[in-house]
Amino acid sequence: MTAVAASGDDAALIERFLEMMAAEAGAARNTLVAYRRDLAGASCSLSGKLGCAQGPALAQLGEQWLPLARSSVARKASALRRFFAFLAEEGLRADDPSDALPRPGADRTLPRILDHADVDRLFAEIERRLGIQRSPANLRLSALVELLYGSGLRATELVSLPRNLVRQDHPYLILRGKGGRERLVPVSDRARAAVGEYAATLPKDGPWLFPSGKAHLSRVRLFQLLRTLAADAGINPERVSPHVLRHAFATHLLEGGADLRALQTMLGHADIATTQIYTHVDSRRLVDLVNQRHPLADVKTSTRVDAGRDGS
Structure with a gap:
């Protein structure tokens, strides 16, 4: 029987794990909430014996997840794997039974995409509204969309921007995103102009760029x-x-020739593999890019063929 710390029931073990994730791994609040939910659900399914669960119990748990989407199963299994790895590292149990958890193939469908015409229609509608009335609400919407599409901010990053973070004399932001990682985010002239006009409608002493009641926009x-x-x-x-x-x-920048590593930095991805999945470009365009931009693109095929014959 695997030993679990006598004083540590599931609730206490989960709290210790979440404290570690917050302090050492720098997990964001939403990540911690998701971990808590998945671990508490697994504990409930195992009658409060998640901390001492063995392979058969975890395999049975995986069977209960079969009706769920593959992405949900992958998320739950990932949470439990990190939890059991933590218990083993801390000496709270002598083994790691997580090999019994399911490993569904990642559901890597690409996100929905708007083409350039769709984006143009969104901005045309904003201009139409502003043409009727440059009200604080319309100016706020303009600033929101300019920052979303022009800088690629995550929703949480956008709505929680501090009041004075976007400055007219700074064409970039320094944001702290997922995992507490800082990144440099460019802000276009258009976006800064839109934010500047909107910000002029705000109280001078408010903490948020997009306030709503006593907090920021949700x-x-x-x-x-x-x-x-x-x-x-x-x-x-x-x-x-x-x-x-x-x-x-991301997609429109890549289509315009942006460097994948630069895009990774702007999006705040820890792993470039995420950026490669997140940004998709027509394969024909990539082939054309290699043919036009590669250093060997100017080398004549006939020259290489003749050189090969001379050396034969």
């Missing part, structure tokens, strides 16, 4: 604003979200 409200904008622009609202605009930012 992600849910941002989502609703974009859906309404899409509908008014003649675009199916189901196709538009903050994440879709972030993906459009």
Whole structure:
């Protein structure tokens, strides 16, 4: 029987794990919430015996997850693997039974994408509204969309921007994103102009760039604003979200010839593999890019063939 610390029931073990993830791994709040939910659910399914669970119990748990989407199963299994690795490293149990957890193939479908015409329609609708009235609400929407599409911010990063972070004399932001990692985010002249005009409507002493009541604008409200904008622009609202605009930012930059490593930095991805999945470009365009930009592109095929014959 695997030994588990006598004083550590599931609840206490989960708390210790989450404290480690916050302090040592720098996990973001949303990540910690997801870990807590998945671990508490697994503990409930195992009658409070997750900490001392053996392979057969975990295999049975995996069977309970079969009706779920592969992405959900992968997330739950990943949370449990990190949890059991923590218990083993801390000496709270003598083994790591996580090999019994399912390993579903990653569901790596590409995010929905807006083409250039769709984006043009969104901005045309914003201009139409501003032409009618340059109200604080319309100016706020303009600033939100400019930053989403022009800088590729995550929804949480956007709505929680400090009041004075976007400055007219600084064409970039330094943001702390997932895992506490800092990154440099470029801000276009258009975006800075839109933010400047909107910010002039705000109280001077507020802490948030996008205030709402006593806090900042919520992600849910941002989502609703974009859906309404899409509908008014003649675009199916189901196709538009903050994440879709972030993906459009990445894809359109890559289509324009942006370097993948630079894009990784701007998006705040720890692993470039994430950027490669997140940004997709027509394969024919990539072939053309190699043919046009590679150092050997100017070397005549006939010259190489003749050289080969001479050496035969």
